[in-house]
Amino acid sequence: xxxxxxxxxxxxxxxxxxxxxxxxxxxxxxxxxxxxxxxxxxxxxxxxxxxxxxxxxxxxxxxxxxxxxxxxxxxxxxxxxxxxxxxxxxxxxxxxxxxxxxxxxxxxxxxxxxxxxxxxxxxxxxxxxxxxxxxxxxxxxxxxxxxxxxxxxxxxxxxxxxxxxxxxxxxxxxxxxxxxxxxxxxxxxxxxxxxxxxxxxxxxxxxxxx
Numbered sequence: 001x002x003x004x005x006x007x008x009x010x011x012x013x014x015x016x017x018x019x020x021x022x023x024x025x026x027x028x029x030x031x032x033x034x035x036x037x038x039x040x041x042x043x044x045x046x047x048x049x050x051x052x053x054x055x056x057x058x059x060x061x062x063x064x065x066x067x068x069x070x071x072x073x074x075x076x077x078x079x080x081x082x083x084x085x086x087x088x089x090x091x092x093x094x095x096x097x098x099x100x101x102x103x104x105x106x107x108x109x110x111x112x113x114x115x116x117x118x119x120x121x122x123x124x125x126x127x128x129x130x131x132x133x134x135x136x137x138x139x140x141x142x143x144x145x146x147x148x149x150x151x152x153x154x155x156x157x158x159x160x161x162x163x164x165x166x167x168x169x170x171x172x173x174x175x176x177x178x179x180x181x182x183x184x185x186x187x188x189x190x191x192x193x194x195x196x197x198x199x200x201x202x203x204x205x206x207x208x209x210x
Contacts, residue, residue: 028058029057029058030057030058030059033055033057036055037055037063037065037084037086038085038086038118038119039086039119039120039126039127040053040055040063040065040084041065041067041083041084041085041091042083042104042119042120042123042127042137043126043127044065044066044067044083045067045081045083045093045095045102045104046102046104046123046125046137046139047067051066051067051068052064052065052066052067053065053066063084065083065084067081067083068081068082069081069095070190072094072176072179072187072190072191073179073183073186073187073190074178074179074182074183074186074187075172075175075176075179075187076175077096077097077098077172077175078094078095078096078097078172078175078176079094079095079097080092080093080094080095080107080190080191081093081095083104083119085116085118085119086118086119087118091106091116091119092106092107092108092192093105093106093107094107094112094191096169096172097172098140098165098168098169098172099164099168100140100141100161100164100165100168101138101139101140101141101165102138102139102140103136103137103138103139103165103169104136104137104138105135105136105206105209106136106209107191107192107193108205109193109194110193110197110201110205111193111197111201111202111204111205111206112202112205112206112208112209113205113209114135114136114208114209115134115135115136115137117133119137120137121133121134121135121136121137121138122134122137122138122142122151123137123138123139123140124139124140124141124142124144124148125139126148128144128148128149128150128151129149129150130149130150130151135209135210136209136210138165140161140165141161142158142161143155143157143158173206180199180202184199188202
C-alpha cells in the first residue's frame with residue numbers, strides 16, 4: 001500500500017507525509033526525474049517550510065538537498081546558504097527575503113556573481129521555462145499562462161508586482177549597506193570573503209551581477 005511505501009522512507013514516522021502513485025506510460029521513472037535534481041536545491045531555498053528533499057531513483061541511488069539558512073549579522077531579511085547545482089556542486093548564495101517573494105544572488109571569492117545558466121531565473125514556487133537572463137533567481141506570485149510554464153501575456157499585474165519587488169529589494173540593500181558600514185569585518189567574514197576585499201569591490205560585484 002502507499003502507507004507502507006511511505007513508511008519505508010521514514011521508519012520512525014517523525015513527520016506526516018503524502019504519498020502519490022503515478023503510473024507511467026511510455027516513459028521511465030529516470031526520464032521523469034532527470035530534470036528535478038537540477039532544480040531541487042533552489043526549490044528548497046525558496047520554499048517557506050520545506051527544508052529537505054530526498055530523491056530516490058529506481059536504481060537505488062539517492063540525492064538529498066537541503067537549505068540551511070545562516071542569518072547575516074545585523075541584517076533582518078537576509079540569509080546565507082548553499083544550493084545544489086545540477087552537477088552536484090554546492091553554490092553559496094545570499095537570499096533576500098522580500099515581502100512578496102524572495103531573491104537569490106550567488107556569491108564567489110570576490111563578491112557577488114551571476115547565477116549559472118543551469119538554474120532557472122524566474123520562479124512561481126516551481127521554475128518557469130521563461131528565457132530570462134537576470135543574473136539572479138526571483139520567486140514570487142507572478143501571473144502565469146495556462147500551462148504554468150511562462151509568464152502571462154497580459155503583464156500589467158506582473159509589472160506592478162515587479163515594481164514592488166524592486167522597492168522591497170532596495171530596502172534590503174539599504175539594510176545591507178548599514179550593516180556593512182557598522183561592521184564590515186563581520187559581514188565580510190559571514191559571506192566568506194577574503195580579508196583583502198574592500199567595500200567598493202563588493203558593491204562593484206553586485207552591480208556587475210545585476
